[in-house]
Amino acid sequence: MLKLLRYLKPYQMLIVLVLALIFSQSLSELYLPTLMADIIDKGVVHQDIPYIWKIGGLMLLVAALGTACSIAASYYSAKVSMSFGKDLRHKVFSHIENFTLQEFDQFGTASLITRTTNDITQVQQVVNMILRMMVTAPIMAIGGIIMAYSQDAELTKIFLVAVPVLFVVILLVVWKGIPLFKLVQVRLDQVNRVLRENLTGIRVIRSFNRIVYEKNRFQRANADLTETSIKVNKIMALLMPVLMLIMNYTVISIIWFGAVRIDDGDMQVGGLMAFIQYAMQIMFSMIMLSMMFVMIPRASASAARIHEVLQMQPTMLETNNPITAQKKGYLEFRNVTFCYPGAEVPALKDLSFNMKPGETTAIIGGTGSGKSTLLKLIPRFYEVDSGSILIDEVDIKDMTLQSLRKKIGLVPQKAVLFTGTVKDNLLFGNENSSDEELLHAVKTAQAFEFVSKMEKGLDSVLSQGGTNLSGGQKQRLSIARALVRKPEIYLFDDSFSALDYKTDSKLRAALKQETEQAALLIVAQRVSTVMYADQIIVLDEGNVAGIGTHKELMKTCRVYQEIVSSQATEEELA
CATH class of the missing domain: 3.40.50.300 (P-loop containing nucleotide triphosphate hydrolases)
Known part of the structure; x- marks a missing residue:
């Protein structure tokens, strides 16, 4: 995967702009719970209406700024990823054009079509997600922990249990999913090959009355792809409920121990509400990371297949010192x-x-x-x-x-x-x-x-x-x-x-x-x-x-x- 990212080099300035926009968006989202805590603890508790209007207006301004940054980041990240996909497709196609028939025979037409279309689309989607989520998730997670610690250091100990459990679940799913994602692409190659042979050879198939046989052959290839896809999706389907369960138990724990600390006078209601929001941000950032871990294995399998094509050096090499012929037709x-x-x-x-x-x-x-x-x-x-x-x-x-x-x-x-x-x-x-x-x-x-x-x-x-x-x-x-x-x-x-x-x-x-x-x-x-x-x-x-x-x-x-x-x-x- 990393070897293909060098094709992002022409878009360095746009990537820097996207990162800056995402950073600004993340800061605005991290700042909002603190402002809400101030409204409750200083405005609502003391019935200070002007303060509520003042901080409320500031919250609207920060939210509007975060939304604008989010929209701009989405636009430019999509532009970068789509341009990356376009360049990579052009590179692969141009490279394939230089293959001798020997290299074509080695890969197979159906596989080359899949690698140039489906595989590049997988990598392109992950690049878009990396630019958006891979940057947002760490900022939100680290920033959320820091801001939560600033609200109540004692209550952040809950994260010492919740975060490791989350990571263990994510790693188990990735460990099980990576081999299956690779197998899905191989099965997709098989379906494409059978389909292409059927479409191009339809006259021969009909003339020899092999329609039923070809239907069964396609059914077998299709069933293999379906079976493998169901296996991998079962694993992925298990991920989200488990993460939500962990997140909800974390929120329950925060409310339980937070209520005790409020009763002891060590924490205010606004602080607890802000802490819960930071906890949600931390948990959601972990879910974003889990989505990345789900997408990256499949994209890595696709990237390896694309890289295999690009690494294949044609046996036919052009001369560096061409000779111009003088005669004609000999x-x-x-x-x-x-x-x-x-x-x-x-x-x-x-x-x-x-x-x-x-x-x-x-x-x-x-x-x-x-x-x-x-x-x-x-x-x-x-x-x-x-x-x-x-x-x-x-x-x-x-x-x-x-x-x-x-x-x-x-x-x-x-x-x-x-x-x-x-x-x-x-x-x-x-x-x-x-x-x-x-x-x-x-x-x-x-x-x-x-x-x-x-x-x-x-x-x-x-x-x-x-x-x-x-x-x-x-x-x-x-x-x-x-x-x-x-x-x-x-x-x-x-x-x-x-x-x-x-x-x-x-x-x-x-x-x-x-x-x-x-x-x-x-x-x-x-x-x-x-x-x-x-x-x-x-x-x-x-x-x-x-x-x-x-x-x-x-x-x-x-x-x-x-x-x-x-x-x-x-x-x-x-």
């Missing part, structure tokens, strides 16, 4: 080996090839042969274990991520579209593109036919994930988005799989004209998609089984021959 793999974390065998082994502007290189191979992995290494989604990848004769590790990815136009295997219009999604490629450039990219990607039929054309709204489009339409818009970017190197990760053969053929012909100055790297399953490439790389379990043109590989590469024969006859593809 890509080379030199003895690249890559193994996924925890995997027993490398996904790619000693891979070497190169490609030039104006050339089309195709990657083909069986499932799990490393085709998509190869593409993920180029934008540095993962770091290679050995060897090097060069773009324009410069190692990609010697480039900034921004300059590297600016050279690349990636069309992922799973077409990803965002909520917004067609135009908004295309502008992801280049936000400065004109409508004419967008339409040209749409036509090249063979998407103009269905975009023009949409109600508002480029301004037509897409649902989240583009669910109001077919798979082929989403793929073509993803390709158009890459074309808008006008990169030096195009990466197509099985981006034609949802297209029919006619559209596939027309799209490849249009791409060849559009990308004459760029290098194309295409990953595909269909032989018909790759057969006209300038070079075809055949992968088999991470190894290069062959490199060459379609005709060359038909003569020399057994793996390629098997792929061809599984899809069509040699005469059809020769």
Whole structure:
């Protein structure tokens, strides 16, 4: 928790102002019982009406000052805590943006969402409470004891019993509550994960008739969260009645022994009333502290989870001395080996090839042969274990991520579209593109036919994930988005799989004209998609089984021959 409080540094002056306001408010509240005692002992007892008006007016003034300070302190403490939450969310989100896919896999999407939202909200609320209660409670407790002692030193001995009992109760509750608060956050992660999987995979769930199973899975996760929350709330529910019981017995003791002291002439009625008010202030300050002790364990668990994200250092580090490439559109793999974390065998082994502007290189191979992995290494989604990848004769590790990815136009295997219009999604490629450039990219990607039929054309709204489009339409818009970017190197990760053969053929012909100055790297399953490439790389379990043109590989590469024969006859593809 303390490690996150450094993000409060920009608000030091506001925090000082809040503390000053709270201090003033506490002093005013501590002064009021003394004034009330004076009214009773000096005004009411002696029937001094002018004195009563005088001290009463002073009480109203002090109360008004305390109220003004309380309102101002609440406003500025809320401003500080909300700003702190905003900055922390921005920091966490920006840090997550630098993660490689390896770090994403380690935390999980559902957990990262919970940590960025719910966990930060917990910490934000506690910061607000700390600024208000953590300062008010000690001032009121210590000041109350001092003021009570000034009224009657003998009667303050009651606090020697009441205060330790209060602390023991609070510590017992905190000791029992901290593990459960941590468990609540873990259970909340599980609920979020199941819910996210159900919402994103609803079509698959329904198509396989697994609705009942998924309901039961969610019910189990929900029941675990509910059970843990009930346990922790039972403990917390016990706290307040016990504290109130202790406080009421303390007041009874004060009245009992105070009455004896009044009867003996050692104390006045006004003094006893003031003493009771100070006792109430002391007790309530202890209750405020107990509320803090209830909130802090949960916030501490959340803070630890946030800190864990911030402490995770991305394995992909940017160079301090970036090199600017002079050439354009050259890509080379030199003895690249890559193994996924925890995997027993490398996904790619000693891979070497190169490609030039104006050339089309195709990657083909069986499932799990490393085709998509190869593409993920180029934008540095993962770091290679050995060897090097060069773009324009410069190692990609010697480039900034921004300059590297600016050279690349990636069309992922799973077409990803965002909520917004067609135009908004295309502008992801280049936000400065004109409508004419967008339409040209749409036509090249063979998407103009269905975009023009949409109600508002480029301004037509897409649902989240583009669910109001077919798979082929989403793929073509993803390709158009890459074309808008006008990169030096195009990466197509099985981006034609949802297209029919006619559209596939027309799209490849249009791409060849559009990308004459760029290098194309295409990953595909269909032989018909790759057969006209300038070079075809055949992968088999991470190894290069062959490199060459379609005709060359038909003569020399057994793996390629098997792929061809599984899809069509040699005469059809020769």
